[in-house]
Amino acid sequence: MAQAAKFELSDSSVTVIVGSGSGGGVLANELAQKGVKVVVLEAGGRYLPEDYVNDEWESFGQLAWTDPRTTSGDWRVAKDFSGLPAWIVKAVGGTSIHWAGASLRFQDHEWKAKTNYGVVEGANLLDWPIDGAEMQPWYDKAEAKLGVTGVGGRPRLPGNSNYKVFEKGAKALGYKEVHTGNMAINSVDYDERMSCQQTGFCFQGCKWGAKWSAAYTDIPRGEATGNLEVRDHAHAARILHDDAGKVTGVEYFDKDGNLQMQKARLVCVAGNSFESPRLLLNSHSTMFPDGLANRSGQVGRNYMRHTTGSVYGVFEKPVRMWRGTTMAGIIRDEARHDPARGFVGGYELETLSLGLPFMAAFLDPGAWGREFTTALDSYENMAGMWIVGEDMPQADNRVTLSDTEDSFGLKVANVNFSDHPNDIAMRNHAYKVGQAIYREVGATRTMPTPPYPSTHNLGTNRMSEKPEDGVVNKNGQSHDVANLFISDGSQFTTGAAENPTLTIVALAIRQADHIAREMAAGNV
Amino acid sequence: MSELSKQGLTRRALLSRAVAAGALAVAGTGFIAAPDAAWAVEVTHVSEHQMATLLQMARDIYPHDRVGDRFYAIAVKSYDSAEQKAAVAEGIAALDKAAKDAGFEDYLSAGWEDERVAILRKIEETKFFQTLRGGLVTGLYNQKEVWPIFGYEGESFSKGGYIDRGFDAIDWL
Numbered sequence A: 001m002a003q004a005a006k007f008e009l010s011d012s013s014v015t016v017i018v019g020s021g022s023g024g025g026v027l028a029n030e031l032a033q034k035g036v037k038v039v040v041l042e043a044g045g046r047y048l049p050e051d052y053v054n055d056e057w058e059s060f061g062q063l064a065w066t067d068p069r070t071t072s073g074d075w076r077v078a079k080d081f082s083g084l085p086a087w088i089v090k091a092v093g094g095t096s097i098h099w100a101g102a103s104l105r106f107q108d109h110e111w112k113a114k115t116n117y118g119v120v121e122g123a124n125l126l127d128w129p130i131d132g133a134e135m136q137p138w139y140d141k142a143e144a145k146l147g148v149t150g151v152g153g154r155p156r157l158p159g160n161s162n163y164k165v166f167e168k169g170a171k172a173l174g175y176k177e178v179h180t181g182n183m184a185i186n187s188v189d190y191d192e193r194m195s196c197q198q199t200g201f202c203f204q205g206c207k208w209g210a211k212w213s214a215a216y217t218d219i220p221r222g223e224a225t226g227n228l229e230v231r232d233h234a235h236a237a238r239i240l241h242d243d244a245g246k247v248t249g250v251e252y253f254d255k256d257g258n259l260q261m262q263k264a265r266l267v268c269v270a271g272n273s274f275e276s277p278r279l280l281l282n283s284h285s286t287m288f289p290d291g292l293a294n295r296s297g298q299v300g301r302n303y304m305r306h307t308t309g310s311v312y313g314v315f316e317k318p319v320r321m322w323r324g325t326t327m328a329g330i331i332r333d334e335a336r337h338d339p340a341r342g343f344v345g346g347y348e349l350e351t352l353s354l355g356l357p358f359m360a361a362f363l364d365p366g367a368w369g370r371e372f373t374t375a376l377d378s379y380e381n382m383a384g385m386w387i388v389g390e391d392m393p394q395a396d397n398r399v400t401l402s403d404t405e406d407s408f409g410l411k412v413a414n415v416n417f418s419d420h421p422n423d424i425a426m427r428n429h430a431y432k433v434g435q436a437i438y439r440e441v442g443a444t445r446t447m448p449t450p451p452y453p454s455t456h457n458l459g460t461n462r463m464s465e466k467p468e469d470g471v472v473n474k475n476g477q478s479h480d481v482a483n484l485f486i487s488d489g490s491q492f493t494t495g496a497a498e499n500p501t502l503t504i505v506a507l508a509i510r511q512a513d514h515i516a517r518e519m520a521a522g523n524v
Numbered sequence B: 001m002s003e004l005s006k007q008g009l010t011r012r013a014l015l016s017r018a019v020a021a022g023a024l025a026v027a028g029t030g031f032i033a034a035p036d037a038a039w040a041v042e043v044t045h046v047s048e049h050q051m052a053t054l055l056q057m058a059r060d061i062y063p064h065d066r067v068g069d070r071f072y073a074i075a076v077k078s079y080d081s082a083e084q085k086a087a088v089a090e091g092i093a094a095l096d097k098a099a100k101d102a103g104f105e106d107y108l109s110a111g112w113e114d115e116r117v118a119i120l121r122k123i124e125e126t127k128f129f130q131t132l133r134g135g136l137v138t139g140l141y142n143q144k145e146v147w148p149i150f151g152y153e154g155e156s157f158s159k160g161g162y163i164d165r166g167f168d169a170i171d172w173l
Ligand SMILES: Cc1cc2nc3c(=O)[nH]c(=O)nc-3n(C[C@H](O)[C@H](O)[C@H](O)COP(=O)(O)OP(=O)(O)OC[C@H]3O[C@@H](n4cnc5c(N)ncnc54)[C@H](O)[C@@H]3O)c2cc1C
Pocket: A018, A019, A020, A021, A022, A023, A024, A041, A042, A043, A044, A065, A087, A088, A089, A090, A091, A092, A093, A094, A095, A096, A098, A099, A100, A101, A102, A103, A104, A203, A234, A235, A236, A237, A270, A271, A272, A273, A275, A276, A279, A327, A454, A455, A456, A457, A487, A488, A489, A490, A498, A499, A500, A501, A502, A504
């Protein structure tokens, strides 16, 4: 492997990317492959498969973002986990270390939610400035990169016991599109990574490297080009700009807590949907009094987290759902848009398993007594599934700066969220379906479990055709600042029903292509 | 009965409880122990009564009949500290007061779990209760030794995952 690059702080020819997760990590590699010089600032440390631990809380301590955040709104997370609105990673590779690997394309109608869903009171729906046809080649590239199963000739994974229960119940109810999913987990050796060993700790980082993560694919490959330097423990504090309103560099705290400034030709922000708007808001100036790139007032708004929830079923005999891939299968029939169900948009059902320690924390947060403990007593006989559906963007579901400060003295993100009635109707529908599925297979008890701290965080720097409607254009480029890009899930205009990462990756590959072309043309 | 518990069963409240529940006993000064002396918790900052109450609260908050007292004892052990002493004294005084109001001598004297749960419901909004409950979520369920009681197998990488060890072994569908 070539030596990873090292760039001077004063080198104003580099592109600086903030965050090294699914968006930033992929963008960094793609740009480096095209010969663009890149410095990645990543707040977390470096961990590789040999470092990951098959232990839920220990792994959480190793990888999770636990810097302070505050919460408000009527979502239950604000009460049960007031300081932990999201369960995401702070490490090189970002949340692509935690993720389960479900990799689904948007359905065509979902790119145009406003047009297709019509007026939904209280929802701030908008059409994406791109569509399925535009994204198709980028999805192809993203699936090939991630090694997604069930497409491109790659076989699907075998189903574990948790999946078999789910599949049997789903088919008994007449569901048709039921399978082991499109997963960024190798079913056979692929791209120098081995196949899944069914260890069952996908959320804790795959120790076999069978699941795709930027941490051990895109990042080392980008470094091997000699064009990429990843600085870990580098916490971006503020993006600077000149009098012409172009960004010039990024101030960050290095691993010793010293403030540094990396000059830049172009800056890409990919800190996930809380930290990306926070960084822009913290970068306010005389020219941008409400936050950098925020002339529209849209930075931080329209925060989406998918309509989620889980259903667990208890059976007479053991299931041992923790054995094998965490997300081992999917039912797609309810993902369609069919307002006859009482809500717009659709949802996916995917199997899920938590280990005993997380189950105790998340099954019914705050609950105690025998109703709760008898459920855990049957842990071995439980099967589990997760709901992931399209939630409605709402202007006041938003990230703002809190009065609380982090250890660097930077204002932290406050996350305000309340469910839209459409979200509640969808969740209730999914709870009914999920419980019916398990009853079909003889469940003696079913539990509609509330949403966990957010794992999918979207929409706080939304993409829009018109500058007044959003923060970035169809290339993820700021409407206000030509050499500033958003490269993570925060650019989502709407959330669609699908798990977001394949789309984040496809957008990052597409954005790299755009940036390299614009650079070559001398436009940025 | 072991030496330990013989000398320990002096306090009336605990005696009645130990007889009723057949589990925990206070042993002498400074620590509480199981009647069969299988385990013991030394207390230096809080009283034996307070530790015994904490232990019973833990059982009543997260009752698992197949999980022995020693696991609950581990989960509440950290309350025996200089920092927690005042909070524990205040919290348990309030709990025992709620028990008195309900007609019992103190919390431990309520013989049925339902009776104790009704008392806990009266104080469940307090910081003391919520801190204890919140701490138990990890303090109890994150003990590797309790996992097998629930069937949970924990770490699997070192055994090569479940690919050859029954990831799809369900046989009753
Ligand atoms: C348990 C779990 C399971 C999931 N399963 C799936 C799944 O099956 N399918 C799917 O599609 N998605 C899944 N996701 C979601 C997926 O992981 C995320 O959507 C995706 O990784 C987000 O990419 P991102 O680039 O926006 O942010 P991230 O991957 O979170 O990366 C952001 C990075 O930026 C860094 N950062 C933030 N602020 C700063 C700063 N100021 N300075 C420097 N660095 C900073 C962070 O430390 C982090 O490393 C799952 C998530 C979780 C938590």
